[in-house]
Amino acid sequence: MIDFQTILVFFPAAVLLALSPGPDNLFVMAQSAQHGRTAGIVVTLGLCTGLVGHTLAVAFGLAAIVRASSMAFTVLKAAGALYLLYLAWQAWRAGSVSESETQSPSLSPWSLYRRGIVMNLTNPKVSLFFLAFLPQFADPLHGSMVWQFLQLGSLFILATMIVFGMVSLLAGGFGDRFRSSPVAQRIVNRSAAAVFVGLAAKLAMTER
Numbered sequence: 094m095i096d097f098q099t100i101l102v103f104f105p106a107a108v109l110l111a112l113s114p115g116p117d118n119l120f121v122m123a124q125s126a127q128h129g130r131t132a133g134i135v136v137t138l139g140l141c142t143g144l145v146g147h148t149l150a151v152a153f154g155l156a157a158i159v160r161a162s163s164m165a166f167t168v169l170k171a172a173g174a175l176y177l178l179y180l181a182w183q184a185w186r187a188g189s190v191s192e193s194e195t196q197s198p199s200l201s202p203w204s205l206y207r208r209g210i211v212m213n214l215t216n217p218k219v220s221l222f223f224l225a226f227l228p229q230f231a232d233p234l235h236g237s238m239v240w241q242f243l244q245l246g247s248l249f250i251l252a253t254m255i256v257f258g259m260v261s262l263l264a265g266g267f268g269d270r271f272r273s274s275p276v277a278q279r280i281v282n283r284s285a286a287a288v289f290v291g292l293a294a295k296l297a298m299t300e301r
Contacts, residue, residue, distance in 0.1 A: 094236050095244050103230045103245060107252035110226075116295065120212055121257045123288040125264035127184060128200060133261025135202050139209020140257065141250045146214050148246025151223045152239045173215030174297040180208065181289035223249075 095103075111118065117140050125133030213219060223246065231241040 095230065095232075095241050096235060099230050099232075100248065104248055104252060107249045108256060110249075111253045111256035116216060117213065117253075118257060118260055119288055120209075121260050122264040123184075123284075124205065124208070125261045126267055126284075128205070130262050130265030132200065132205050133265050134258060135205040136209040136212075137254060137257040137261055139206040139211075140213045141209075141254055142206075143210045143213025144219070144246065144250045144253060147220045147223050148227075148243060148250070150220050151227055151246070152242035170215075170217055170297065173212070173217075174293040176211055176215060177289045177293035181286040181293065184286035184289060185283060 121133050121136055121140065124136045227242050227245045227249075230245055231238055235241060
């Protein structure tokens, strides 16, 4: 079991990492601005569910397979980039609503939650990051390494939920001001599409 001193070092580091600009928090920001605060929170829950998968992958050694296999890395990367392009296409289409419509089509909580999961799990860099980051705070002298990785992953997920939750509230509040105007809503939707394209390009160019 990890000791309290390790937690005092690890948790602030996790918060700072969640605050730093990256694909996931930009994704939450875009979804919150486009669909509202609640949508951002649901997407955040999806992303954190994806982090559970990455934590388990590191704890049980699956991330090492991605690191060792260029094909596995490329397949995950391509799937993630294509999914982001699909979301960009959807956001762009939502941006072309008629003047009589005041908001983009609503998405079900399950659709938003699934978006978060897919977005996170198809980014192989997250598993590789966990594989590099978590072991720095685990010590074989403190017991099972698997148990320690699970604890550290849980703390990282908690930090992510706090930070991304705040991002959702701020970006959703910003988006609320524009959703009553069809023209402004179109701008928000197309801006979200541009963010998704940028994230897809960044993921596609990612190297191990």
